[in-house]
Amino acid sequence: MTIDNYFVWRGETEKQFQALTEVMELKSLLQTHIEALGFDAFAFLVQHPVPFTRPRIFLFSTYPEKWLKRYESQNFYAIDPILVLCQQPGRGVEWTQDVFAEAGAFWAEANAAGLQSGFSCSAMASNRAIGILSISSQRSGQTQLRRVQLEVQLHFLAELSLRVLDRLNDSSMVVLSNDFSQRELEILKWTAEGKTSVEISLILAISEHTVNFHQKNMQKRFNVSNKTQIACYAAAIGLI
CATH class of the missing domain: 1.10.10.10 (Winged helix-like DNA-binding domain superfamily/Winged helix DNA-binding domain)
Known part of the structure; x- marks a missing residue:
């Protein structure tokens, strides 16, 4: 993608997100965009900044249902390195075996569930909630030599998604009541x-x-x- 093409894409994409009137439409639009990038599924995780030791988490995803249930039942939130590495907004993380080296059988189980390759990047909302957008493919090698492109585009998609959730007053964006005098x-x-x-x-x-x-x-x-x-x-x- 050239610089000119990127700015055209950015402008058109922003209009698409601004046109959303229901939260349920966000999932469909994100799926369209990640497929255009050559990937199969996504997970958009919104993590609140507080409480510090047990922050609330909300998940919007098209990952295989079996994998999502496995992830929840095994509390992979606690060992998933992506959730730690993406605390810095705008930093892209390519999924590699080294990234998941300290997460036990997590990477092997993800591969078995069809998540052969992937990439993640995050953005931060005005209330300091972090939105982590992860995209996955059933094919390996989908992220090779694409780090810059994926980092820039996923960061923007994550940012737009947070804006939509905030604009539509979704519960995932209500960190704490802010009606203070x-x-x-x-x-x-x-x-x-x-x-x-x-x-x-x-x-x-x-x-x-x-x-x-x-x-x-x-x-x-x-x-x-x-x-x-x-x-x-x-x-x-x-x-x-």
């Missing part, structure tokens, strides 16, 4: 700076009781146990 955001900011409730009350010229009241309410909304977690989660999702 200006006062709550101010308290969050100073909490993140390590200020105590007393110090925040003096800085904002409000009572300590008011500071504690807002912090307790935010703890409930974030479903966390203390104000330190509030600040960490708020920073993780780009709220402050």
Whole structure:
């Protein structure tokens, strides 16, 4: 693909994604694009930035159903190196035996399920959710000498997919409620700076009781146990 062809493709593709009115249409459009790239199936995984130790995951996929069930039942999420390597948005990862070397029988099982070759790349949403787009082929060698092309195009497709899910208010994009008042955001900011409730009350010229009241309410909304977690989660999702 030449530079000129890429920009034509980019413009037409963006229009196609902008025209989507239902989330279910996204799966079909992605499948069309990955087939145009010469691949058979895809998985688009949306991973929330919080909770840190057990982030929520949503999956849109055309992978073989048998493989998806196997992946879920064996909790391959915990050992899949693609989920780690793609935390850096825009970085393409070609599936090779070396990439999966530390994942036990994972790669062999994927091959047996028809995933002989593949490529993955990710994008990040404004709320810091990561969207990892992986494409697979039943034929080996489909990614050879195509790293740059696949990296650029998959990153853009992942970015557009996140935009669609966000625009259509899909549950996969609701990381945490972000309907915070200006006062709550101010308290969050100073909490993140390590200020105590007393110090925040003096800085904002409000009572300590008011500071504690807002912090307790935010703890409930974030479903966390203390104000330190509030600040960490708020920073993780780009709220402050």
